[in-house]
Amino acid sequence: AQTVTQSQPEMSVQEAETVTLSCTYDTSESNYYLFWYKQPPSRQMILVIRQEAYKQQNATENRFSVNFQKAAKSFSLKISDSQLGDTAMYFCAFMKRGSQGNLIFGKGTKLSVKP
Amino acid sequence: AAGVIQSPRHLIKEKRETATLKCYPIPRHDTVYWYQQGPGQDPQFLISFYEKMQSDKGSIPDRFSAQQFSDYHSELNMSSLELGDSALYFCASSFPRMLQGRVDGYTFGSGTRLTVV
Numbered sequence: 001a002q003t004v005t006q007s008q009p010e011m012s013v014q015e016a017e018t019v020t021l022s023c024t025y026d027t028s029e030s031n032y033y034l035f036w037y038k039q040p041p042s043r044q045m046i047l048v049i050r051q052e053a054y055k056q057q058n059a060t061e062n063r064f065s066v067n068f069q070k071a072a073k074s075f076s077l078k079i080s081d082s083q084l085g086d087t088a089m090y091f092c093a094f095m096k097r098g099s100q101g102n103l104i105f106g107k108g109t110k111l112s113v114k115p
Numbered sequence: 116a117a118g119v120i121q122s123p124r125h126l127i128k129e130k131r132e133t134a135t136l137k138c139y140p141i142p143r144h145d146t147v148y149w150y151q152q153g154p155g156q157d158p159q160f161l162i163s164f165y166e167k168m169q170s171d172k173g174s175i176p177d178r179f180s181a182q183q184f185s186d187y188h189s190e191l192n193m194s195s196l197e198l199g200d201s202a203l204y205f206c207a208s209s210f211p212r213m214l215q216g217r218v219d220g221y222t223f224g225s226g227t228r229l230t231v232v
Binding site: 037042043044045046047091102103104105106107108 | 203
Protein backbone atom coordinates (compact mmCIF):
# COMPACT_ATOMS: atom_id res chain seq x y z
CA ALA A 1 0.00 0.00 0.00
CA GLN A 2 1.11 3.52 -0.71
CA THR A 3 1.46 6.17 1.96
CA VAL A 4 2.14 9.88 1.78
CA THR A 5 3.67 11.76 4.68
CA GLN A 6 3.76 15.49 5.22
CA SER A 7 5.74 16.11 8.38
CA GLN A 8 4.99 19.82 8.72
CA PRO A 9 1.43 20.41 9.97
CA GLU A 10 1.88 24.18 9.84
CA MET A 11 4.34 26.63 8.36
CA SER A 12 4.54 30.36 7.97
CA VAL A 13 6.53 32.61 5.68
CA GLN A 14 6.90 36.32 5.14
CA GLU A 15 5.52 37.78 1.97
CA ALA A 16 8.04 37.73 -0.90
CA GLU A 17 10.19 35.10 0.76
CA THR A 18 10.70 31.47 -0.24
CA VAL A 19 9.29 28.46 1.58
CA THR A 20 9.68 24.73 1.07
CA LEU A 21 7.03 22.18 2.02
CA SER A 22 8.19 18.63 2.43
CA CYS A 23 6.54 15.39 1.35
CA THR A 24 7.75 11.82 1.44
CA TYR A 25 5.99 8.77 0.16
CA ASP A 26 6.30 5.05 0.26
CA THR A 27 5.52 2.78 -2.66
CA SER A 28 6.76 -0.30 -4.42
CA GLU A 29 5.51 1.01 -7.73
CA SER A 30 7.98 2.27 -10.32
CA ASN A 31 5.53 4.26 -12.42
CA TYR A 32 3.44 6.86 -10.70
CA TYR A 33 2.51 10.51 -10.52
CA LEU A 34 2.90 13.00 -7.72
CA PHE A 35 0.88 16.14 -7.20
CA TRP A 36 0.65 19.15 -4.98
CA TYR A 37 -2.85 20.50 -4.39
CA LYS A 38 -3.74 23.77 -2.73
CA GLN A 39 -6.89 24.16 -0.66
CA PRO A 40 -7.55 27.78 0.30
CA PRO A 41 -10.23 28.80 2.80
CA SER A 42 -12.69 28.72 -0.10
CA ARG A 43 -12.04 24.94 0.20
CA GLN A 44 -11.64 24.32 -3.54
CA MET A 45 -8.90 21.79 -4.30
CA ILE A 46 -6.61 23.38 -6.88
CA LEU A 47 -3.83 21.56 -8.68
CA VAL A 48 -0.55 23.40 -8.18
CA ILE A 49 1.95 21.15 -9.88
CA ARG A 50 2.43 17.56 -11.01
CA GLN A 51 5.41 15.30 -11.59
CA GLU A 52 5.69 12.09 -13.58
CA ALA A 53 7.98 9.68 -11.76
CA TYR A 54 9.70 8.58 -14.97
CA LYS A 55 10.85 12.14 -15.63
CA GLN A 56 14.04 13.16 -13.88
CA GLN A 57 13.55 16.84 -14.56
CA ASN A 58 11.84 18.68 -11.74
CA ALA A 59 8.51 20.24 -12.64
CA THR A 60 8.12 24.00 -12.51
CA GLU A 61 5.03 26.19 -12.72
CA ASN A 62 5.82 29.88 -12.39
CA ARG A 63 6.68 30.50 -8.71
CA PHE A 64 6.16 26.84 -7.81
CA SER A 65 8.78 24.18 -8.30
CA VAL A 66 9.44 20.74 -6.93
CA ASN A 67 12.50 18.86 -5.81
CA PHE A 68 11.78 15.29 -6.80
CA GLN A 69 14.19 12.72 -5.39
CA LYS A 70 12.94 9.36 -6.59
CA ALA A 71 15.46 7.22 -4.78
CA ALA A 72 14.73 9.00 -1.52
CA LYS A 73 10.98 9.05 -2.28
CA SER A 74 10.86 12.73 -1.57
CA PHE A 75 8.76 15.36 -3.32
CA SER A 76 9.10 18.82 -1.82
CA LEU A 77 7.37 21.96 -3.04
CA LYS A 78 9.18 25.28 -3.19
CA ILE A 79 7.17 28.47 -3.36
CA SER A 80 9.20 31.50 -4.39
CA ASP A 81 8.19 35.12 -3.86
CA SER A 82 5.36 34.06 -1.56
CA GLN A 83 2.14 36.00 -1.90
CA LEU A 84 -0.72 36.50 0.54
CA GLY A 85 -2.92 34.50 -1.81
CA ASP A 86 -0.69 31.47 -1.28
CA THR A 87 -2.13 31.10 2.21
CA ALA A 88 -3.83 27.71 2.12
CA MET A 89 -3.65 24.07 3.06
CA TYR A 90 -1.26 22.21 0.78
CA PHE A 91 -1.70 18.51 0.11
CA CYS A 92 0.83 16.21 -1.46
CA ALA A 93 -0.78 13.36 -3.39
CA PHE A 94 0.29 10.13 -5.07
CA MET A 95 -1.32 8.23 -7.90
CA LYS A 96 -0.20 4.93 -9.36
CA ARG A 97 0.23 5.08 -13.14
CA GLY A 98 -2.66 3.35 -14.79
CA SER A 99 -4.82 3.90 -11.76
CA GLN A 100 -8.05 5.65 -12.53
CA GLY A 101 -9.03 7.31 -9.40
CA ASN A 102 -7.16 6.61 -6.31
CA LEU A 103 -5.33 9.75 -5.33
CA ILE A 104 -3.66 9.14 -1.99
CA PHE A 105 -3.21 12.33 -0.01
CA GLY A 106 -0.91 13.34 2.79
CA LYS A 107 -2.34 14.99 5.90
CA GLY A 108 -1.57 18.44 4.57
CA THR A 109 0.53 21.44 5.57
CA LYS A 110 -1.18 24.66 6.56
CA LEU A 111 0.82 27.53 5.08
CA SER A 112 0.33 31.08 6.28
CA VAL A 113 1.89 33.93 4.35
CA LYS A 114 2.37 36.98 6.56
CA PRO A 115 2.52 40.57 5.30
CA ALA B 116 -13.82 27.58 -18.60
CA ALA B 117 -16.43 25.21 -17.24
CA GLY B 118 -15.57 23.57 -13.95
CA VAL B 119 -16.86 20.66 -11.96
CA ILE B 120 -20.21 21.64 -10.48
CA GLN B 121 -21.42 20.19 -7.21
CA SER B 122 -24.76 20.71 -5.59
CA PRO B 123 -25.85 21.56 -3.06
CA ARG B 124 -23.00 23.57 -1.61
CA HIS B 125 -24.23 23.05 1.93
CA LEU B 126 -26.58 20.44 3.34
CA ILE B 127 -27.84 19.87 6.85
CA LYS B 128 -29.49 16.57 7.69
CA GLU B 129 -30.59 14.81 10.82
CA LYS B 130 -29.33 11.42 11.92
CA ARG B 131 -30.86 8.51 10.08
CA GLU B 132 -31.97 10.72 7.20
CA THR B 133 -30.93 10.33 3.57
CA ALA B 134 -28.88 12.73 1.47
CA THR B 135 -28.15 12.93 -2.25
CA LEU B 136 -25.18 14.85 -3.55
CA LYS B 137 -24.81 15.71 -7.21
CA CYS B 138 -21.78 16.23 -9.40
CA TYR B 139 -21.61 17.55 -12.94
CA PRO B 140 -18.20 16.91 -14.51
CA ILE B 141 -16.37 19.09 -16.97
CA PRO B 142 -17.75 18.53 -20.49
CA ARG B 143 -16.05 15.58 -22.24
CA HIS B 144 -14.70 14.24 -18.95
CA ASP B 145 -15.93 10.69 -18.70
CA THR B 146 -14.55 9.73 -15.30
CA VAL B 147 -15.90 10.94 -11.98
CA TYR B 148 -14.43 10.47 -8.52
CA TRP B 149 -15.86 11.03 -5.06
CA TYR B 150 -13.78 11.96 -2.02
CA GLN B 151 -14.70 12.55 1.61
CA GLN B 152 -12.76 15.05 3.71
CA GLY B 153 -13.52 15.02 7.41
CA PRO B 154 -12.79 18.09 9.58
CA GLY B 155 -9.05 18.72 9.61
CA GLN B 156 -8.43 15.58 7.59
CA ASP B 157 -7.03 14.75 4.17
CA PRO B 158 -9.45 13.68 1.44
CA GLN B 159 -10.23 9.99 1.34
CA PHE B 160 -11.21 8.29 -1.90
CA LEU B 161 -14.71 6.81 -1.90
CA ILE B 162 -15.56 5.60 -5.39
CA SER B 163 -15.09 6.34 -9.08
CA PHE B 164 -16.97 5.80 -12.32
CA TYR B 165 -15.84 5.49 -15.89
CA GLU B 166 -18.35 5.48 -18.70
CA LYS B 167 -21.20 4.98 -16.22
CA MET B 168 -19.61 1.89 -14.68
CA GLN B 169 -17.96 1.72 -11.29
CA SER B 170 -14.22 1.65 -11.92
CA ASP B 171 -12.67 1.75 -8.47
CA LYS B 172 -13.85 1.60 -4.89
CA GLY B 173 -12.26 2.97 -1.77
CA SER B 174 -13.46 3.37 1.77
CA ILE B 175 -17.11 3.88 0.95
CA PRO B 176 -19.55 2.68 3.63
CA ASP B 177 -22.24 0.21 2.63
CA ARG B 178 -24.81 2.88 3.52
CA PHE B 179 -23.57 4.93 0.61
CA SER B 180 -24.15 4.23 -3.06
CA ALA B 181 -23.34 6.14 -6.18
CA GLN B 182 -23.95 6.04 -9.89
CA GLN B 183 -23.06 7.84 -13.06
CA PHE B 184 -25.78 8.71 -15.53
CA SER B 185 -25.91 8.84 -19.32
CA ASP B 186 -25.01 12.56 -19.30
CA TYR B 187 -21.98 11.66 -17.10
CA HIS B 188 -23.23 13.44 -14.05
CA SER B 189 -22.96 11.44 -10.86
CA GLU B 190 -24.94 11.21 -7.65
CA LEU B 191 -23.79 10.03 -4.24
CA ASN B 192 -26.64 8.66 -2.15
CA MET B 193 -26.13 8.44 1.58
CA SER B 194 -28.62 6.69 3.81
CA SER B 195 -29.01 6.23 7.57
CA LEU B 196 -26.79 9.23 8.11
CA GLU B 197 -24.55 9.27 11.15
CA LEU B 198 -22.87 12.16 12.93
CA GLY B 199 -19.53 10.89 11.63
CA ASP B 200 -20.68 11.41 8.06
CA SER B 201 -20.36 15.17 8.56
CA ALA B 202 -17.67 16.14 6.10
CA LEU B 203 -16.81 17.91 2.90
CA TYR B 204 -17.60 15.73 -0.09
CA PHE B 205 -15.62 16.41 -3.21
CA CYS B 206 -16.29 15.32 -6.71
CA ALA B 207 -13.54 15.38 -9.33
CA SER B 208 -13.46 14.57 -13.03
CA SER B 209 -10.71 13.72 -15.47
CA PHE B 210 -9.95 13.45 -19.15
CA PRO B 211 -10.83 10.39 -21.18
CA ARG B 212 -8.68 7.38 -20.44
CA MET B 213 -7.17 7.27 -23.89
CA LEU B 214 -5.43 10.52 -23.11
CA GLN B 215 -4.18 9.38 -19.74
CA GLY B 216 -0.63 9.18 -20.99
CA ARG B 217 -0.60 12.83 -20.00
CA VAL B 218 -2.05 13.13 -16.57
CA ASP B 219 -2.99 16.62 -15.56
CA GLY B 220 -4.47 15.46 -12.33
CA TYR B 221 -8.09 15.80 -11.60
CA THR B 222 -10.25 18.87 -11.53
CA PHE B 223 -12.12 19.12 -8.29
CA GLY B 224 -15.45 20.74 -7.61
CA SER B 225 -15.96 23.10 -4.70
CA GLY B 226 -17.43 20.36 -2.57
CA THR B 227 -20.64 19.83 -0.65
CA ARG B 228 -20.46 20.50 3.07
CA LEU B 229 -22.67 17.94 4.77
CA THR B 230 -23.55 18.47 8.39
CA VAL B 231 -25.41 15.74 10.23
CA VAL B 232 -27.12 16.85 13.44
